[in-house]
Structure formats: structure tokens, C-alpha cells
Amino acid sequence: MEYIDEFRDKKLVLQIAESINSIVEDKLTFMEVCGGHTMAIYRFGLPSLLTNKIKLLSGPGCPVCVTGKGYIDKLIALSKLNNVIIATFGDLVRVPGSTTTLADKRSSNSDIRVVYSSLKALEIARSNPERKVIFAGIGFETTAPTSAATILEADAEGINNFYLLSSHKVMPPAMSAIIDDGVEINGYLCPGHVSAITGSRIYEPIVSKYKLGCVISGFEPLDMLQSIYMLIKQNKKNEPRVEIQYKRAVRPEGNLKAKQIINEVFEYRDDNWRGFGTLKLSGLTLRKKYKRFDAEKAFNIKVEKTVENPGCICGQILRGVKNPKDCRLFANICKPETPVGACMVSNEGACAAHYKYNLVNLTLKGSDIPAQGNALGQDARKI
Amino acid sequence: MCLSVPAKVVSICGDKADVDVGGVIYNASLYLVEDIKIGDFLLIHSGYAIQKIDKKEAEETLKLFKEIQKKS
Ligand code: SF4
Numbered sequence: 093m094e095y096i097d098e099f100r101d102k103k104l105v106l107q108i109a110e111s112i113n114s115i116v117e118d119k120l121t122f123m124e125v126c127g128g129h130t131m132a133i134y135r136f137g138l139p140s141l142l143t144n145k146i147k148l149l150s151g152p153g154c155p156v157c158v159t160g161k162g163y164i165d166k167l168i169a170l171s172k173l174n175n176v177i178i179a180t181f182g183d184l185v186r187v188p189g190s191t192t193t194l195a196d197k198r199s200s201n202s203d204i205r206v207v208y209s210s211l212k213a214l215e216i217a218r219s220n221p222e223r224k225v226i227f228a229g230i231g232f233e234t235t236a237p238t239s240a241a242t243i244l245e246a247d248a249e250g251i252n253n254f255y256l257l258s259s260h261k262v263m264p265p266a267m268s269a270i271i272d273d274g275v276e277i278n279g280y281l282c283p284g285h286v287s288a289i290t291g292s293r294i295y296e297p298i299v300s301k302y303k304l305g306c307v308i309s310g311f312e313p314l315d316m317l318q319s320i321y322m323l324i325k326q327n328k329k330n331e332p333r334v335e336i337q338y339k340r341a342v343r344p345e346g347n348l349k350a351k352q353i354i355n356e357v358f359e360y361r362d363d364n365w366r367g368f369g370t371l372k373l374s375g376l377t378l379r380k381k382y383k384r385f386d387a388e389k390a391f392n393i394k395v396e397k398t399v400e401n402p403g404c405i406c407g408q409i410l411r412g413v414k415n416p417k418d419c420r421l422f423a424n425i426c427k428p429e430t431p432v433g434a435c436m437v438s439n440e441g442a443c444a445a446h447y448k449y450n451l452v453n454l455t456l457k458g459s460d461i462p463a464q465g466n467a468l469g470q471d472a473r474k475i
Numbered sequence: 476m477c478l479s480v481p482a483k484v485v486s487i488c489g490d491k492a493d494v495d496v497g498g499v500i501y502n503a504s505l506y507l508v509e510d511i512k513i514g515d516f517l518l519i520h521s522g523y524a525i526q527k528i529d530k531k532e533a534e535e536t537l538k539l540f541k542e543i544q545k546k547s
Contacts, residue, residue: 093530093533093534094481094483095480095481095516095528095533096480096481098533098537099537104540104541104544107544108540108543108544111543111544181521208521208522209521209522209523210521210522211504211522211523212522231521234520234525235520235521237507237523237525238507238520238521238522238523238525241504241506241507241523245506285518285520285525288518288525288526289525289526310536314540315536318536318539318540318543321543337536339529339532339533339535339536340528340529340530340532340533340536341518341526341528341529342526347507347508347525347526349507349508349509350507350525353507
């Protein structure tokens with residue numbers, strides 16, 4: 093078992109899609125809140141296999157997209173300081189701030205390095221003891237333990253030139269905000285890798301408060317179709333609950349060690365989300381014990397006033413009230429090579445996924461599953 | 476940021492492992508997981524293994540796919 097091809101069996105994909113289509117009666121809308129799911133839905137052309145009674149909607153699941161412009165502006169201000177190195181995931185470099193991008197700052201002498209892991213950022217700090225290294229920590233519960241573990245490592249080694257600018261966020265407050273906002277959905281496809289860390293219980297308040305089903309889904313086409321099938325069944329029986337489809341990676345209790353490490357290093361705070369504004373207790377900041385690693389405390393910077401681009405509706409797309417197609421800049425001014433908003437920068441963004449697969453690629457029907465590069469740039473069909 | 480495909484452990488050295496993703500070898504930290512052996516499949520995120528893939532559960536899921544198909 094290699095855990096890939098078995099979950100992409102084309103014959104089975106088509107049969108399960110047919111089963112789904114045969115049991116749906118009412119129109120149903122399901123929202124996914126994970127960039128990996130957004131990519132999978134577009135990449136495998138799932139909507140084209142399903143009856144139009146089923147609508148799949150993208151929510152605030154792309155970590156780069158939900159990171160507010162103010163955070164990008166802060167990073168840009170930090171990058172102007174002498175003797176500082178900014179270490180960041182690649183996508184953030186191209187996200188427009190209020191007046192410029194990190195990519196622009198890099199070409200005008202700021203030292204900005206792309207890393208795929210906080211561990212790499214720590215390594216840069218070790219090998220540049222005379223400089224200050226600031227790691228841009230973004231992402232949900234999946235990434236938070238990796239940043240936390242790196243802080244613990246830096247602490248144990250007594251490293252004093254490593255800092256974290258945390259924009260780590262937790263998912264449930266945004267899922268509640270969507271419903272409080274009046275967006276009408278019939279269930280959530282819950283993020284598989286967030287849940288691998290948190291476990292399944294974090295979604296229980298969504299079920300009890302909003303009477304919405306929550307199915308934790310894997311990322312292969314069969315996983316996602318099975319999850320949709322499970323949500324339809326829940327709706328038919330009017331029995332919303334939390335179910336785990338992605339059982340090979342998600343235990344009800346989650347990853348206890350990772351949760352304990354998050355809790356050791358971080359505490360909750362109110363945080364700003366693109367499109368949502370401030371959501372209560374939706375972000376993670378370093379606890380007092382680790383404040384010496386906090387870039388917000390360690391550096392005195394003047395951050396420019398946040399200016400949003402009035403043409404970009406990325407925030408509304410993240411809230412599930414608009415689609416990429418509704419944006420008049422989509423595919424003309426705003427393209428992956430010239431992104432106007434964060435939703436077009438990240439591969440996991442709805443605009444980028446829509447651009448790449450809906451405009452360019454084939455769907456499953458009558459063709460093979462389209463070739464696709466994963467986060468490390470390989471062709472997933474060969475994996 | 477996130478590798479959505481499972482990576483196979485090919486060697487372990489302390490709390491680091493070399494993992495194979497489609498023939499490409501990456502180094503990943505095992506700091507966030509426990510009881511990892513060579514041959515296990517892991518989910519890797521931002522340089523860290525975040526969970527081990529459970530083979531029995533994967534087989535159960537594959538069986539369920541067949542059941543959905545039969546029911547209709
Ligand atoms: S297409 Fe570009 S400008 Fe329009 S919403 Fe998406 S990111 Fe913003």
C-alpha cells in the first residue's frame with residue numbers, strides 16, 4: 093500500500109460520484125476550509141462529476157490567504173532593519189502588502205530567505221550568530237506545533253538571535269464566523285491535516301450550535317467523494333455530527349504530543365483575518381515564558397497604514413460570499429504571475445486553483461486524472 | 476507548506492528521519508511523533524512529521540468505498 097493510487101482509482105471515483113448523484117434530492121452546499129481540499133477539488137475536477145444539486149464552496153482554508161495585509165506590512169518593515177534576516181515560506185514573498193512586497197524588498201537589498209521549515213530558519217540563525225533572524229510563522233493548527241517545536245529547540249540551545257513573528261491561527265472561530273455571517277451551507281468538509289493534530293472534538297460546538305455536519309476528509313478524490321457522501325447521508329437523516337473519513341491519519345484525540353507542545357509555547361489571542369477582521373481568540377501568540385523570541389516585542393518598527401486594494405474581493409471569497417469568477421480583475425489583470433491579491437498567490441488559494449485548473453486543465457470525465465504538481469513541485473501521478 | 480502525500484521512512488538517525496516521496500529523499504524531524512520505524516508512512520508538514528499513517532484504517536476506508544458503490 094502506497095496510499096496514493098488506491099485512493100485515485102478512476103473506475104471507483106466515477107462509480108461513487110454516480111452513487112452520490114443517485115441519492116441527492118435537495119440542493120446542498122458544502123464548504124471546505126482547507127487549501128489542500130481547494131486544490132484537490134479543482135485538480136481532480138470533482139464538481140464536473142457531481143450533479144449541480146451539490147455545490148462545493150471554498151472557505152478560509154488557505155493559510156497565506158487569510159494572513160492579513162497588516163502582517164505583510166509588518167514583515168516588510170522588519171526587513172528594512174539593519175542586520176536582520178527574514179526567513180519565510182515562499183508564497184508570502186509575493187503577497188502584496190499595502191505598497192510593496194517582500195520580493196521587491198529583496199531586490200532592494202533586504203535579506204529575505206525562503207525556507208520550507210522553521211527548522212531551516214533556526215539553522216540560518218545558528219550559522220549567522222551576529223545577525224537577527226525573524227521567522228514568519230503563519231498557518232493553522234498543522235503548522236503551529238512545528239513553530240512551537242522550533243522555539244523549544246532554540247530555547248534548549250540558548251540561541252538568542254532567533255525570533256518568531258506569529259500569525260498562527262486556529263480554525264474553529266473562522267468556521268463559526270462564516271455561519272454567524274449568514275452564509276448558508278449544509279455542512280463542513282473539515283481539514284484533514286489540521287485535524288491530524290487537533291483531533292475531531294474541536295468541531296463539536298459547530299454541530300451543537302449550528303446543527304451542521306462536520307466530516308474530516310482526506311485529500312484524494314475517493315476520500316473527498318466519500319466525505320461528500322457522508323455529509324449527504326447526515327443531511328438526509330437530519331442527524332448532523334462529527335465524523336472522521338480520514339481515519340488513516342486522524343484519531344479522535346489528535347496528536348497529543350503536538351497539542352501539548354502548542355500549549356506549552358503558545359496562548360490564544362484575538363487575531364486579524366483577511367476578509368473577517370478581528371476574530372476572538374483565533375490566533376496564537378508566544379507565552380510569557382518564551383516572549384524573548386517574539387519579534388513583535390523585540391523590534392521597534394513603524395508600520396505603514398494598511399491600504400486594501402478596492403478591486404480585490406479575496407476577503408469575500410474567503411468568507412464564502414463570492415467566487416473568483418465574480419472578481420473583475422480575475423484572469424485579466426490578476427494572474428498567478430502578476431497577483432493582485434493573496435488568493436492568487438498561493439497554490440492553495442481559490443483564485444489560483446480556479447485559474448490553474450478551470451481555465452487550463454481537463455477534468456476527470458473522459459480523461460485521466462490531470463497531472464498535478466504538489467507542494468514540492470512533483471508530478472503527483474508519478475508519486 | 477504541506478505535503479499531502481504520505482512519505483515512507485527509509486532511515487532514522489536520532490529524532491530525524493530520511494523519508495522518500497516518489498523517489499525524492501527529504502529529511503524530516505520526528506520531534507512531534509512517537510514510535511516511528513523504518514517502513515512507516517508519515518505525513519510531513521513544514522519539515523516535521525505530524526502523524527503516522529495507519530495501515531489498518533486505510534484498508535478499512537478502501538472497503539467502505541466498495542460498500543458505497545454496492546449500495547447504489
Ligand atoms: S482574482 Fe486577484 S484581485 Fe480578484 S479576488 Fe482573486 S486575488 Fe483578488
